[in-house]
Amino acid sequence: MKTKLFFYTCFALSLLVFNNNLYSQNFYESSTEITSFGNTLDIDHEFTLNSDEKSFNFIEIANSVDDTLTLDEEEQDPEQLIRFARTMLALGAGIAFGDSDTLYCLHAAYYLRLAMYTNAALFGSLGVAFDGLSGDNFTRNLIDLQFRLLMFHAITKYKQVHFIYGMMLAYAFGSEKFDGGSKYDLTRLTAALVLGFNIILTTQFSIMLQTNIFAHQRWTQKLNGSEIENNTTWGYINKGNLLTLSLVWNLANSRAR
Structure with a gap:
């Protein structure tokens, strides 16, 4: 009787530990996927779009703004x-x-x-x-x-x-x-x-x-x-x-x- 009770008790504890590990692993993997998805969406994808399809030259942008705001002096012959x-x-x-x-x-x-x-x-x-x-x-x-x-x-x-x-x-x-x-x-x-x-x-x-x-x-x-x-x-x-x-x-x- 004591032997069966001990056996059932060990089986229940093993099952509990296994479920806990499975839950922790699933939770960790889910967190990793969410983090990777967020990084790819917000950083990697943006960087790829800006660097591959359209590159920004800040010197040209600054000169463009300066030319827009500058009043051209009329040349006089x-x-x-x-x-x-x-x-x-x-x-x-x-x-x-x-x-x-x-x-x-x-x-x-x-x-x-x-x-x-x-x-x-x-x-x-x-x-x-x-x-x-x-x-x-x-x-x-x-x-x-x-x-x-x-x-x-x-x-x-x-x-x-x-x-x-x-x-x-x-x-x-x-x-x-x-x-x-x-x-x-x-x-x-x-x-x-x-x-x-x-x-x-x-x-x-x-x-x-x-x-x-x-x-x-x-x-x-x-x-x-x-x-x-x-x-x-x-x-x-x-x-x-x-x-x-x-x-x-x-x-x-x-x-x-």
Whole structure:
């Protein structure tokens, strides 16, 4: 009787231990499958998709974002920004001081562009000036018809400042009056070398400064039927030599507006 009871007791304990081990093994395997499934779904599969089908280059993405947010600066062609004008109208005045007299003038000139170069343009101009001189005991008034052939050479990056050099031919006529009442007629022929600057203010307006640095003049004086000729040659800046300032109007840009 005791032998059968002991046998049944051992059999029950063995069965209990076997079931417990089986349950533990099933539970462990189930946990492993769940863990493997989760890893494959969340990590391995994502990594394979991103690395095989579409690779991300973070430098390209950063540059793309930067290009999207950056405001592009508009490129400006200096030739489009400021050109050498095709036609210009200049209006201005000039003044000079001698030893005992003062020279002054009012002038107007029309400029036409004749040729274009890499950084320069050749202009021809026709102008008229009223020249006056006030001395100690006389006054002189002349109407001066002028022709200029001038090179405008750009000396700054965007061509807004031009160095001017060239020649002028002019013919003047008028009279000279003395305080004592005498008066005689004058004519004057001038050939001169010209220097100056042209400074662009806007696409429509600029300021021009000019002077003659070397000139040869032939004077003819007529008084009571007699005629006297006198030739003078000089080279200096603003000593008895007019320094003229002009406001220049770009006619082509004005018409375009």
